[in-house]
Amino acid sequence: MKAILSEKYGTPDTLKLSEIAIPTPQPDQVLVKIHASSINFGNLVLLTGKPLPARFVFGLMKPKYPIPGGDMAGTVEAIGEKVTRFQVGDEVYGDLSSSGWSAFAEYVAVDEKSLAIKPRNLSFTEAAAVPxxxxxxxxxxxxxxxxxxxxxxxxxxxxxxxxxxxxxxxxxxxxxxxxxxxxxxxxxxxxxxxxxxxxxxxxxxxxxxxxxxxxxxxxxxxxxxxxxxxxxxxxxxxxxxxxxxxxxxxxxxxxxxxxxxxxxxxxFLQRANQQDLMVMKELIEEGQVKPVIDRTYFLSEIHEAFRYFEKGHSQGKVIITI
Missing domain, CATH: 3.40.50.720 (NAD(P)-binding Rossmann-like Domain)
Incomplete structure (x- = not known):
């Protein structure tokens, strides 16, 4: 599969589009084919290693998480034997910041607690803006x-x-x-x-x-x-x-x-929370909340996406389509 690898702190130019093996889900994990992700401030910290105190969480000398990307929306491709909340074919979205990140890739194997069924009135691109x-x-x-x-x-x-x-x-x-x-x-x-x-x-x-x-x-x-x-x-x-x-x-x-x-x-720092994903799903399906998307980039355009995001002037979210 294609994935973005971050092997050292620095500018967007340090990110590499690479071919790696599709992960195999553990018994309590879900394998998701990712359709879209998005960029958040946390991704910028993972990229640059700044502010410096963040390195105690994300890695002192180099990024602890080689595939950045927290937000994702996609389709369940396979499930581990202990998974009870999802079935193959479910359309899901989630925040992977507490479960290894790795959303800038075509597939991810992740704990089912990091996911929820995506809002039915949103596309994958729109859902990836939310978590x-x-x-x-x-x-x-x-x-x-x-x-x-x-x-x-x-x-x-x-x-x-x-x-x-x-x-x-x-x-x-x-x-x-x-x-x-x-x-x-x-x-x-x-x-x-x-x-x-x-x-x-x-x-x-x-x-x-x-x-x-x-x-x-x-x-x-x-x-x-x-x-x-x-x-x-x-x-x-x-x-x-x-x-x-x-x-x-x-x-x-x-x-x-x-x-x-x-x-x-x-x-305040947010914490990934499955229940809150479901709360957001309800607010969105009721029409009280909608994501605002500024620009959309392909995975191969990740460098341009980060350069735009770094300027700090985006209206709403910057999306990466996988």
């Missing part, structure tokens, strides 16, 4: 933000992969949503249901007097002090992504601020 970004948004809003109907939620960086899902999921939970984006992305977040849009190229949301129950920081480089001013008395700031200095501020200064006041500052 990591969609579940990141779901867990940030539901589990960390504890967003309830009637609350006011601000999403900073609302036009990317996680942000587009966050807008829709917050709306599905009954929140009033404000999206912070650049000029070119105003229309797209409005189309996703954002109640208010702040164009950061024309105005600074930090200058607004309005405050929010929950702020989801998906992108940007605002200081913790700015977010603190924009939170209501018992508000929560959830750091999902953005500049490294913002991450470190949230981890260190934010932790201290959370202890001395009622406002909470949380650094």
């Amino acid at each position: 990591m970004a969609g579940i990141t948004a779901l867990q940030a809003i539901r589990d960390k933000g504890m967003v309830r109907a009637g609350q006011e939620v601000l999403i900073h960086g609302a036009s990317g992969g996680v942000g587009t899902f966050a807008v829709q999921i917050a709306k599905a939970f009954g929140a009033e949503v404000t999206a912070v984006v650049s000029t070119r992305n105003v229309d797209i977040v409005k189309s996703l249901g954002a109640d208010h849009v702040i164009d950061y190229q024309k105005e600074d949301f930090g200058n607004y007097e309005h405050t929010y129950d929950v702020i989801i920081g998906v992108n940007g480089s605002q200081s913790i002090s700015t977010y603190k001013r924009k939170l209501k008395e018992n508000g929560k700031f959830i750091h999902v992504g953005g500049a490294e200095n913002q991450m470190y501020q949230t981890m260190m200064l934010g932790s201290w601020l959370s202890k001395i006041g009622k406002k909470k500052f949380i650094t």
